[in-house]
Amino acid sequence: MSILIAWILRAIPFGTIIMYGAMGEIMTEKSGNLNLGVPGIMYLGGFAGYGAAYFYERLAAHPNPFVCILLSLLCCLAAAMAGGLIFSFLTITLRANQNVTGLALTTFGMGVANFFGVFILNGSSYSAAPLANKAYAAKIPFLSEKFGTVSQLLFGYGFLVYGAVILAVVLHIILNHTRVGLQLRAVGENPATADASGISVTKYKYLATCLGAAISGIGGLYYVLDYNQGIWATTGQIEALGWLAVALVIFTTWKPLNTIWGAYLFGVLYWLYQFLPGILGITVSSYVTDLIQMVPYVVTIVVLIVVSQRRKKENQPPASLGLAYFREDR
């Protein structure tokens, strides 16, 4: 039982990282833009947020946790949106190929983060922002202790975990029950139709891509300042998470509400290798571990196959996903 609890306590924060990544990408893809730069954007967001927190902690005389959160969150959003803006400009205004641009953005975001990371690391293998970590990982007071295990499972996380769930619900409502959502979906499904209805396709694509990037960026921030205990090190870990977020978008069939359980399921599957052998009472060798870590991807492929077999229109990607729109195209 205790292993199971530990497993869930690990899975939910993990799921939260990719949930942000996936929700941002869903928003972007709903506008018809396939942004494969999610890993790069998560790097940008994570690094900018960490950098802001790190310098604030070092330079302020009396660092305040709220200011720290505010600063790092703002920097994260700005950097991630800048990434989204680069993608938007290239693919919407210049109509560059979205796949190539997205992959380039991934490499770019990783490169930028690791390049500037060198100056913060200053020769050591990692650096830390403990105050920011404390602020981000702070559990809900009172509730998280009152009811034992239940409290632990439900209330024992940093505020971004709850933010993600709320955001998923909000996105669901916006996409499916508001004028803005209807128009955004129309842009992604059939931009010519949206255009003929008097909707500004370019505006929607820009906004959805930049705001989507901002949401994805929070995933990177959460990874560094909460999940990774406020430690920055030059690794490729965020990239792997970014791709998992892209897989999650497909897994959820482009529905924000599905990201809630989908992300946690991915978290459970990802940590399968560490906890399942314990529950079953067996030991597995390291190469098997690597194989087990593959499970989320395998599940995504299975979902893809199932969805493509059933061919239900509602479960398909936006019809004009990945295509540039030009009104006077003939």
Place this chain on the structure above:
Amino acid sequence: MEYAVQLKHVTKTFGKVVANKDVSLDVRYGEILSLLGENGSGKTTLMNMLSGIYYPDSGQIFVEGKQVEISAPKDAYALGIGMVHQHFKLVDVFTATENIALGLDKKEKFDQKAVKAKAAAICEKYHFELNLDQKVYEMSVSQKQTLEIVKVLYRGARILILDEPTAVLTPQETEKLFQVIRNMRRDGKSVIIITHKLHEVLEISDRVAILRRGEYIGTVDTKDATESSLTEMMVGEKVELNIDRTEPVNPKKRLSIQNLTVYSREGVKILDDVSFDAFGGEILGIAGVSGNGQKELLEAIAGLQPAAKGSKVRFFGEDQEKPVELLGKSPKQIRDAGIHLAFVPEDRLGMGLVGSMGMIENMMLKSYENGHSFLTDRKTPRELAEQIKEELHVVTPSIQTPVSRLSGGNVQKVLVGREIASSPIVLMTAYAVRGLDINTSYTIYHLLGEQKEKGVAVIYVGEDLDVLLELCDRILVLCGGKVNGIVDGRTTTKEDVGMRMTNLKKGATRQ
């Protein structure tokens, strides 16, 4: 203030191509105006400038007496102009109501229930049949068109533009649509219909405006016009609109299709137990609402579609006693077996020709295996290309020019020329005249007639029922992938074929 819309000296160019040159046109209140012209004459471009899709290079537009700037679709809506495009502008995964709500004015409250109620009222007023909760991808073409019209009316359009509204409708659906259009005229609305079908022009419109190669030719009252006078204005010269149909001579069985069933990749039955024979020396027409299995039928015969078990497609060559089974053979195996099967597919530049290659290379697609040398033989295809260019009057800068740069009609001439040059025994064509001008269309009809007289079994999949009735000896009607009767082209009526296209008769599968 006599005119609802006035265009004055409007010009629009795309790069070097002049789509509209100095066009002036008036539309009155409460009239049905046909905008007539051949494909590529600039009808749609002109109307797109009224609906805000394109912006004119020069010229003025007056709506209800006032000069206006229409730089985006929403400007057009604000002026009461609504256009139903030939390629419907609908979002497939949305319901009818959602599609209507998409165009709501920002000032209006976003309330889908109210939208639905108002749309239902419009449906009632003009007698539209529409399920407002249905998703667009579940709708038939005619339902989608109805939705488009409701959408435009919902936005308060007083001037309606319909682009080729009957292109995809059956005769019965067309009649229904015309009734609706007359209802709208009675309501004081101005309706502009873009079309190239003469008999419809004469039936529905009050006046006809004619465009030719981007230029405005004139407007005539429909009551003073005839088919031939309109054609002359449209083409610029007198055109013989007759198709010679000779009696089939000595028909020989060439193809025998039995119980042909084809499933799509998603497992949907596209062709259901189709059986018929095709004879040399006759033209067998295939009619049906598009998407009822025509494409799959030809492709299955040509070896491009796998068929279900129990299906038979047998070819009868010189030796009538020994038919050859075609199913299970690839196009190459069919050719190697000495079977002269020619196929002019619907998708000319996708399946028929390689767009980026010139005429010579495209000729070689059929002959690349000939000769024994390591290098390909380019001389014979070059001669063939020259010959086709001469005989069919293909307009191209050179036979080296990539065929994708040619106009639709010339592309089709290249394709048909090549297929005929292979001296086929069976010639299959799918929508052979789609998008072609009248002259080229008649050239193609004459070519098919010639082939028939030579004893070729011609299979002609068409969409224009008038042509099918004039050209074909027998007409097979497909409905929902089933054969819904094979009728005599000389005695049947358009109404009969139209009925068969939409209403499956019981026990109609076997003939």
